[in-house]
Amino acid sequence: MIPIAQPVIDQAAVNAISAVLSSGKLAQGEQVKSFEGMFASYCGTKYAVATSNGTNALQLALLASEIEPGDEVITTPFSFVASANSILYCQAKPIFADIDPLTFNIDPKNVERLIGPRTRAILGVHLYGQPFDVNEILSLCSKHNLAFIEDACQAHGAEYHGQRVGSFGIGCFSFYPTKNMTTGEGGMMTTNDTRIAEKASVLRNHGQRERYKHEMLGYNFRMTDIAAAIGITQLARLDEFNAKRIQNANYLSQAIRRINGLISPFVANGIKHVFHQYTIRVTSDYPISRDALKERLQEKGVSSAVHYPIPIHKQPMYERLGYSVTLPEAEKAASQVLSLPIHPSLTQSDLDTIIEALIYE
Ligand SMILES: *Cc1c(COP(=O)(O)O)cnc(C)c1O
Numbered sequence: 173m174i175p176i177a178q179p180v181i182d183q184a185a186v187n188a189i190s191a192v193l194s195s196g197k198l199a200q201g202e203q204v205k206s207f208e209g210m211f212a213s214y215c216g217t218k219y220a221v222a223t224s225n226g227t228n229a230l231q232l233a234l235l236a237s238e239i240e241p242g243d244e245v246i247t248t249p250f251s252f253v254a255s256a257n258s259i260l261y262c263q264a265k266p267i268f269a270d271i272d273p274l275t276f277n278i279d280p281k282n283v284e285r286l287i288g289p290r291t292r293a294i295l296g297v298h299l300y301g302q303p304f305d306v307n308e309i310l311s312l313c314s315k316h317n318l319a320f321i322e323d324a325c326q327a328h329g330a331e332y333h334g335q336r337v338g339s340f341g342i343g344c345f346s347f348y349p350t351k352n353m354t355t356g357e358g359g360m361m362t363t364n365d366t367r368i369a370e371k372a373s374v375l376r377n378h379g380q381r382e383r384y385k386h387e388m389l390g391y392n393f394r395m396t397d398i399a400a401a402i403g404i405t406q407l408a409r410l411d412e413f414n415a416k417r418i419q420n421a422n423y424l425s426q427a428i429r430r431i432n433g434l435i436s437p438f439v440a441n442g443i444k445h446v447f448h449q450y451t452i453r454v455t456s457d458y459p460i461s462r463d464a465l466k467e468r469l470q471e472k473g474v475s476s477a478v479h480y481p482i483p484i485h486k487q488p489m490y491e492r493l494g495y496s497v498t499l500p501e502a503e504k505a506a507s508q509v510l511s512l513p514i515h516p517s518l519t520q521s522d523l524d525t526i527i528e529a530l531i532y533e
Contacts, residue, residue, distance in 0.1 A: 226346025433458025
């Protein structure tokens, strides 16, 4: 079976873990500090604050931006649920702007009319590894004095007009094993703003700047030195991993463009898409349904996945909160998308197996 995701853990990672274990210093320490420095410099930001996962990084970004109960944060309905849940954790209200059908990302055209007196931030998601329209969102943020948060949990190393994501607003990354780089569990918040970085690092560690002096209600969002040591080895190979993902994507797209009823991923101009997911649309012109194709791929030894079958505003939990909006593009995408394996360990023969399984006869 060709898996949908496969972390690449090398001997350098094993050695790094082993060295941390032998040192006896396991919690947030020197390894975390080094990893933060390297990650900030990779993204081109002044600061990076390591966290225990990407969800924490998002919550930290919102808390550091002083998002308070009752505030509104505009975001996308088409993402992993953590993007919007991080807003709920602050007792703030996610407001959903429908997506651009080409990129699956938040469409700036739908954002401005949602900005009201309680709006405090825009939280965009660089979905599948493709940056959203940063310039448009940034100009709305400056015009309306809103915080700008980039959920880059799927977009490590992606670029918008030559600049890496996570460096435009407050960047939030995840190092879950399926992501473009991993630490097992882990996350990172990036920023150029000294005040945000400082507040986030205090909040991450139970609100203490000095040991046992708690200045605010903080959290334990710390990363372990074990995770950071893995992260350092993964960051060193991120560009190589991403290059392989892009190469795999180009190969698949070349074949998929010739298959009637399937739509290969669109890549916007000036964008470096790092293909966390390689997600196609299965339209009604294809001989069988999306779900039937998924079954068929499984039978032919190819795992696939639907990211995401239910848009966030349609999740049972959100419906219970009273969300009843209709967001046609997000809902249509949820019914058509299918992600195929794209990870760096795929062989030439895996890629050909995937293509053959898509050709229906
Ligand atoms: C993975 C992911 C998260 C959450 O990251 P965790 O490390 O799993 O907490 C948030 N947003 C998006 C878009 C993600 O893909």
